[in-house]
Amino acid sequence: MSAAAPTLYEQLAEELADGIRDGVLRAGERLPSVRQTCRQRGISPSTVFQAYGQLESDGLIEARARSGFFVRADRPAARAAPRAAEPRHDATPVAVSELVFELLGSTRDADVVPLGSAFPAPHLFPFEALARSGARAMRRLKPAQITGALTVGESQLRQALRHRCTLQGVPLADDELVITNGAMEALNLCLQAVTRPGDVVVVESPTFYAALQALERLDLRAVEVQTDPRDGVDLEALEALLDRQPVAACWFMPSFQNPLGALMPVARKQALVERLARRAIPLIEDDVYGELYSGTRRPPPAKAFDRAGLVLHCASFSKSLAPGYRVGWAAAGRFAPVVQRLKTMTSLATSLPPQLAIADYLAQGGYDRHLRRLREALAVQQQRALRLIERHFPAGTRVTRPAGGYFLWLELPAGVDALQLHRQAMARSISTAPGVLFSADRRFTHHLRLNVGHPDDPRFESALRQLGELAHEAMAAAP
The missing domain is CATH 3.90.1150.10 (Aspartate Aminotransferase, domain 1)
Structure with a gap:
């Protein structure tokens, strides 16, 4: 199946990568500045930053403080990327x-x-600072907070998350966000909200094994879609799959997919959301690795392009800040009321002390x-x-x-x-x-x-x- 056309930044990154591999751009050589490249090519600074960020994450160039970008002398030899798999077309019990x-x-x-x-x-995680935040927050705890945070979560943490999401281009309604016991509870609740036993759910090929376990637990069937090891889900392959059979939902990880590490280009993410919206198919977005980018900017989640309330965005602090605290969240769009009811019927609430500790830590300004x-x-x-x-x-x-x-x-x-x-x-x-x-x-x-x-x-x-x-x-x- 044909993939989406490369974006401007991908074209620039590939052109420079070819020059580095062919020896035209030599080890230690300084690349043109962002301003020079913008002027020479008639493109925006954000396009150049994205291209240089891609080359930096690929290990081909490095940024030097107040000096610019340089071709790395110690870049690893180029191994070929794994090939995209051709998955089976039929749904499979898990x-x-x-x-x-x-x-x-x-x-x-x-x-x-x-x-x-x-x-x-x-x-790699700031456990001592989190412990101090936890002690400080518990000293300030008021009795009313103990029950006030049931189901949807502690208000200060939810406000901090909404603020971060807004800065990332994902404005959320206050009643859309539910704090959960890690991302896995968020993902399981969202999956349960949009499926019934026997339904078909599209997953990437390969996909995270915990997604398969969730489908197995709910007696759902999986159908895998071809996934590029670098750019994620093949949209044309997905369209063909959706034409063949009814699908209840998609469970994808558009940013730094586990296990591939694939990052869907921004244009492909937007196209994915728009195509699924035309068919009214919910997208469960697992974004637990979204903060762990190695370029210059955080990739926007698919939720940033959601205009129909069909993207159920799930993430947590488990991989970026506090493993073991089990604090995650779901921003479930039009399905938020259903997710809240399911949360009430299953775990009722997320433990308050870890929420308070993280909320205090975020307020101290050290997270970034x-x-x-x-x-x-x-x-x-x-x-x-x-x-x-x-x-x-x-x-x-x-x-x-x-x-x-x-x-x-x-x-x-x-x-x-x-x-x-x-x-x-x-x-x-x-x-x-x-x-x-x-x-x-x-x-x-x-x-x-x-x-x-x-x-x-x-x-x-x-x-x-x-x-x-x-x-x-x-x-x-x-x-």
Whole structure:
């Protein structure tokens, strides 16, 4: 299927990337300034910033304070990107939970190198500052607040979230926002609000295994849509799928998709929302990684283009600020009243102390400083991981270069069974997330998702080297 035409910033980024790879732009060379590029090409500064941000996240250039952008001298060698899968066209009953429990239970063991984990390294988060905020907020707690925050959430936190969303181009009505026990509760409530048992839900291929578990729990069927490892859902493939069968909803992760790391271009996000609105199909948007971009600006969520109230936007602080606090939210558009009723009937409320701690922390003004440090640490670690994969993994290994988040998706040579590789690695106390977890029909048998969000872990380099050795051995043993 044909993909959407590249935007201006994508065209500029690709042209400069070709020049770097071909040696026309040499290591250490300064790129034209944003102002020069605007004048020479007749484009806007935001277009140039987006293009330079893409090249920066791809590890091809670096920004130097008060000096501009320069071609990196230590950029990783270019591995080909994984290929987009051609998923089955029919809806599939989902049964993945037993496999997920078997393979990922070990990631809680501190002695295991957590390449299969879903979270970045704990030391990247400001737990001491959060603890101070929690103590300060609890001292100010009034008795009326204890019950006043039931169901929809604590008012100060909801106001802070609405303010951040407005600055990101997503104005929300006050009664649209519900605070939840992490993003997973938000996503599950939204899924339940727009489906009935037996319905068909479109997911990406590959997709996050927790989405498959949610479909399994609600007795829903999954149909996978072709998804580009860099640019996300193929809109033409989605249109063809929607023409073939009735669909109750789509569950997509448009920004830094798990496991691919794909980032849908802005124009494609807008087109996605508009196309689904014409068919009155709800979009459940999982945006838990939206703050972890490695370029210059936060990508707008799909919710920014919602004019019909059909985008149910879900996110949390679990990946960006406070793992374990379990504070998430849903902005469910026209379905907000249904989500609120479901919240009341299930968990009733989200624990108040974590909400108060986060609300106080946001009010202190340190969140964006923390995010800048976190994004920088994750981007540097991604480049380190790409260099190690280039050095240690077999020829023919393909790997993504996400513009944010902390996952890499590897397509290993066909002779390597990723599930077997995972089990061999576990014998060496190294976890991975094999590709079979990320599809209802357990495809992606020679793919791996690796969590590279653990800078300063002295075991990291050895773990990637050992994984590469195991992959070489698997290829040698293959018939």
